[in-house]
Amino acid sequence: xxxxxxxxxxxxxxxxxxxxxxxxxxxxxxxxxxxxxxxxxxxxxxxxxxxxxxxxxxxxxxxxxxxxxxxxxxxxx
Numbered sequence: 847x848x849x850x851x852x853x854x855x856x857x858x859x860x861x862x863x864x865x866x867x868x869x870x871x872x873x874x875x876x877x878x879x880x881x882x883x884x885x886x887x888x889x890x891x892x893x894x895x896x897x898x899x900x901x902x903x904x905x906x907x908x909x910x911x912x913x914x915x916x917x918x919x920x921x922x923x
Contacts, residue, residue, distance in 0.1 A: 850875045852896045854885055859905040869900070 853872040860867065860882075873881040885900075 857903040861906040
C-alpha cells in the first residue's frame with residue numbers, strides 16, 4: 847500500500863444512488879479510497895496531513911461514453 851492521504855469533504859456523492867453524505871473524511875492509500883468516515887470522529891492526530899475540501903462536493907469522474915457510429919465527422923457523402 848502506498849502513502850496515506852486524508853481528504854476532508856463537505857459533501858460526497860458516491861455514485862451508488864444513495865443520499866449525499868455530508869462532512870466526510872476520505873482515506874486514500876495507493877491511489878484508492880480505502881475508507882469514508884464522518885469528520886466528527888477524532889481519528890487523526892494533529893500531525894496528519896489533511897487536504898481540506900470542506901467547502902466542496904466530491905463525486906466520481908463523469909465520463910461521456912456515448913458515440914455515434916452511424917455518423918461521419920466529414921461532410922462527404
